[in-house]
Amino acid sequence: MxxxxxxxxxxxxxxxxxxxxxxxxxxxxxxxxxxxxxxxGAAEKAETEARKAYGEAAIGADGSVAAELAGxxxxxxxxxxxxxxxxxxxxxxxxxxxxxxxxxxYNIDKRVIQDMYKTLLKEGGxxxxxxxxxxxxxxxxxxxxxxxxxxxxxxxxxxPRPVDREDHGRKGVWSPMQSKTFLRFHKDAxxxxxxGLAIVAGLxxxxxxxxxxxxxxxxxxxVYVHNQRTISGKKVIEKSPKGKSRRAVAIGPxxxxxxxxxxxxxxxxxxxxxxxxxxxxxxxPREDGEPYYPRYFTDMWEKACVExxxxxxxxxxxxxxxxxxxxDAGVPEHVMQKRLGHADARTTREVYTxxxxxxxxxxxxxxxxxxxxxDEAA
Numbered sequence: 001m002x003x004x005x006x007x008x009x010x011x012x013x014x015x016x017x018x019x020x021x022x023x024x025x026x027x028x029x030x031x032x033x034x035x036x037x038x039x040x041g042a043a044e045k046a047e048t049e050a051r052k053a054y055g056e057a058a059i060g061a062d063g064s065v066a067a068e069l070a071g072x073x074x075x076x077x078x079x080x081x082x083x084x085x086x087x088x089x090x091x092x093x094x095x096x097x098x099x100x101x102x103x104x105x106y107n108i109d110k111r112v113i114q115d116m117y118k119t120l121l122k123e124g125g126x127x128x129x130x131x132x133x134x135x136x137x138x139x140x141x142x143x144x145x146x147x148x149x150x151x152x153x154x155x156x157x158x159x160p161r162p163v164d165r166e167d168h169g170r171k172g173v174w175s176p177m178q179s180k181t182f183l184r185f186h187k188d189a190x191x192x193x194x195x196g197l198a199i200v201a202g203l204x205x206x207x208x209x210x211x212x213x214x215x216x217x218x219x220x221x222x223v224y225v226h227n228q229r230t231i232s233g234k235k236v237i238e239k240s241p242k243g244k245s246r247r248a249v250a251i252g253p254x255x256x257x258x259x260x261x262x263x264x265x266x267x268x269x270x271x272x273x274x275x276x277x278x279x280x281x282x283x284x285p286r287e288d289g290e291p292y293y294p295r296y297f298t299d300m301w302e303k304a305c306v307e308x309x310x311x312x313x314x315x316x317x318x319x320x321x322x323x324x325x326x327x328d329a330g331v332p333e334h335v336m337q338k339r340l341g342h343a344d345a346r347t348t349r350e351v352y353t354x355x356x357x358x359x360x361x362x363x364x365x366x367x368x369x370x371x372x373x374x375d376e377a378a
Contacts, residue, residue, distance in 0.1 A: 017047035066101035133160035198318035
């Protein structure tokens with residue numbers, strides 16, 4: 001199956017779909033094509049209906065790249081996290097199928113794949129804008145997983161070289177003073193405790209959204225990060241963080257005090273709502289107890305940055321701020337790795353630990369002191 005678009009002479013864009021059908025009795029390839037759809041969504045909806053009309057089994061037996069990858073995705077439902085599988089589906093649907101979906105899988109060679117990568121880099125994005133090398137490399141990794149499972153061995157397939165980015169796609173990291181300014185400004189906000197956990201304990205958005213009081217021990221000062229609410233496609237799912245992301249994070253007396261105040265405030269809201277309150281034990285729910293949509297935290301964080309007058313960074317950058325502050329304060333790398341839930345210490349070291357200007361100035365002063373009166377000797 002293929003969903004694609006073409007431009008009309010009047011400048012408008014029309015969408016189409018193509019479904020590869022089983023080879024006919026005469027041995028010739030057969031396809032079902034329809035065009036003239038006003039949007040990608042309309043074409044995909046019609047394509048889905050057509051697949052149902054022809055029967056998934058019949059379409060899936062033709063050996064095309066589209067059909068074989070559809071079968072592979074179906075098989076991986078058994079052993080892959082739903083969010084990961086959703087990413088696989090999107091990558092295959094958006095970047096692979098439109099270019100090579102109609103080809104026979106077992107006739108694919110590395111040149112076909114490499115030509116596809118070149119096209120993606122040139123015009124693989126929305127409105128034929130270039131795709132980033134990072135996105136194309138991600139597409140490559142997904143394809144290699146699929147090909148390996150399907151018994152296709154394409155050796156030495158070249159992929160775009162990684163792009164060196166100093167900021168790793170992030171907006172920035174706050175200094176300790178900026179963090180204090182932000183938290184002090186929002187000390188009376190409903191999500192004050194959430195912002196504190198993001199900065200002090202390095203919790204992710206999904207971990208904040210899924211945190212429950214049963215996993216918060218205020219006596220011992222421990223937050224057990226055992227659940228997260230995350231977006232998969234168009235729905236929200238709850239699941240356990242994978243790998244070392246499932247962890248116990250120690251919090252200090254200040255953070256314990258903030259959480260106690262937050263819990264008392266929540267109890268008051270619950271009493272005021274009465275029977276209208278739905279108690280699901282979330283630490284950061286709406287006023288009626290219902291959980292927030294995860295993106296709500298992102299939106300509120302952006303507004304909070306503007307209101308506090310600090311540099312605007314994304315919510316995930318609070319983790320980077322936490323890691324950097326810990327590194328500057330002398331927290332050992334392996335401790336910060338466990339605290340942030342990283343499987344690889346290199347992630348903590350290379351991606352999350354940034355050098356702030358204050359650290360650079362201290363290093364410069366130490367070097368001056370170590371070298372003595374070097375300027376006079378010059």
